[in-house]
Amino acid sequence: MISDMKHSKSTRKRGIVLTIAGLKRLQAAILAMEKVQNNGNHFTLEDLGDRMNVSTKTLNRLWSLNTGVDQKTLKLCFTAFNLELRREDYTILSEPNNTEVYPTQLLSLDTGEKKLSPHLSLESFVTQHHNQLENLWSYPDGPVALDSPFYVERPPIEELVYREIIQPGCVIRIRAPREMGKTSLVLRLLAFAQMQGYRPVNLNCKQMDATCLTDLNKFLRSFCWQIATELGIDPKLDENWDEEIGCKLSCSLYLQSYLLKQSKSPVVLVLNEVDHFFEYPQIAQEFFGLLRSWYEEARQDANLQKLRLVVVYSTEVYVSLDINRSPFNIGLPIRLPEFTKHQVEYLAQRHGLNWTSQNEVMQLMSLVGGHPALIRIALYYICCQGTTLEEVIYEAIANGGIYRYHLWRHWAILQENSSLVKAYIEVVSSKQSISLNPIDAHKLESLGLITYEGDRILPRCQLYRAYFKKQLGVAEFEYKSLQKRA
Incomplete structure (x- = not known):
């Protein structure tokens, strides 16, 4: 035996x-x-x-x-x-x-x-x-790493973008306020694309020099140089750029006949923070029209079919664009929602918290809604710093608590723009439907400070209403004083 x-x-x-x-x-x-x-x-x-x-x-x-x-x-x-x-x-x-x-x-x-x-x-x-x-358990600042167990999928979004990116000449538009998970999703989309043998080019539009954003020719040459460099191709801009035919046509020919022609595999071009160009209307008009033309020409052009374009932005378009030249009404639109109760419970479990009764989930969401970044900050402090949920909620309402650095960043941005301060005073103070200057509303939405409920504009969560109502009470007094002096 x-x-x-x-x-x-x-x-x-x-x-x-x-x-x-x-x-x-x-x-x-x-x-x-x-x-x-x-x-x-x-x-x-x-x-x-x-x-x-x-x-x-x-x-x-x-x-x-x-x-x-x-x-x-x-x-x-x-x-x-x-x-x-x-x-x-x-x-x-x-x-x-x-x-x-x-x-x-x-x-x-x-x-x-x-x-x-x-x-x-x-x-x-x-x-x-x-x-x-x-x-x-590193501090949750920035995108969620590919190998992190703390990424929460929001079905069917991931599946939709994976299916779309393998379509020739496709455009995917990903829109959500800051800190809602756009970059984390893009990282996974690029990883999927690389598994298919595609070549990624990931550009941040905010990194372009201001001097390039006042001259279309400089802008397009800089844009093409960045793509070539990311692909590991010698740019050779001067040899492939003809000033006599105009910079837009030069840019299109450079992309089609020089860059894409050399690539045997599709190229996934990600344009992050593209709404930065809204502040430069002349550049925006011409560049967005160019993106639209590539999408339309890809139906007949084999080289342009290799281009898979991903446009990432925080807010709706607030520059005037011809509807037939806009890239914001084509392709697959993706809008990232807040986390649901089930997803918050799931993420808490990933952190080792047994919040299955949902009482804790409801308490946290009553403060920050389903805001991904704010949820993860709370879970980090509860799991790693020994903070209780009750302490998180109490201190957040009193003085910002664990969210004070997050809130200070927003406060600093608001203070730089008196128009935004005035607009947000109205938002956090009003219990009725209000109307705002469209540009102010777009900027507040891109910061993630407001949300829409039908035709009503509201603070994104109770944390924002409580904190900024207190802070903006001072700002309102200062603003009125300045108005009187003027």
Whole structure:
């Protein structure tokens, strides 16, 4: 019997599960093949099983992220979609108790699923692996890293942009106020595009010199130079730029006949903070018209079909644009919403908090709504600094609390513009529907300070109403004093 036990122990196999990176790679490849071979329709579980030569039961084990499969099976699944299985795509489970070697990888990507290993409770997960979690708990400032477990998908947005980016000559428009997750989404879109072999060019429009934004020729040459440099192509602007035919036509020919012609793969061009150009109407009119023309010409031009354009901005257009020359009414529009109650609960769980009763979720959301950045700041302080939810709420209302640096940044921006100060005084003070100067309203929306409820303009959350009503009470007095002196 002892020998039988030894034999059983020695032949017991260790299972493996997909990591977050592995699941992302496989899902991206499946999405791409669905688009190409199945008219964009999802493969059924049976279809996937036939393609991978595995049973649907095995697929369910694979998708669960907490039940091991053997390495040969995982290789079959990846090979079916022309992928090579990499070491970072999977991690090892000890089959006897399903204890994972790298437990921080077990969390599901699906916002509808909140599962850990059946033998690993939330409490023990945090207790036993506190060091690993501490490494993940950096202050939430800026985009969510690709390998972070704290990214929250907002279905069907991710799937929509992945499907669209493989369309020849496509345009994707992503709009949301600041700190709502635009950059985090773009990072994932670019990672997906690179998996397809596409070449990314990620430009920030705010980084362009002011001198370029008053001269169209300088602007377009700078724009083309940046794209060429990002693609690793010698710009050779002087050799490929003809002043006699005009800078817009030169720019189009440079893009089509020089840059895109050299690229065997599609180029994903991301234009971040494009609403910065709204402050330069002459540049905006001409440049936006040019973007629109590339989209329209891509229907016939094979080189322009390689261009996949992603336009990222914070607010609606407030410059006057010819509707037939605007790039803001074409392509796939994406607008990032705030987190739902379920998504906040899910993110809290990712931080090791058991907020399943939703009382805590409702308390936090009553203060900051579903604002992604403000939710993550609260969870960071509760998990890493030992702050209670009650302390977060009380101190935030009293003096800004954990949000004071966030609020000071907005306050500094408001103080630079007396028109914005006056407009926001009206917003936080009024309980009735108000109308604002459209440009002021757009700027406040781009900052994320207001939201629309039907035709009403409201502060984005109660935190903003409470804090800025107190701060702007002083500003209102100073503003009226200045008016009297004038």
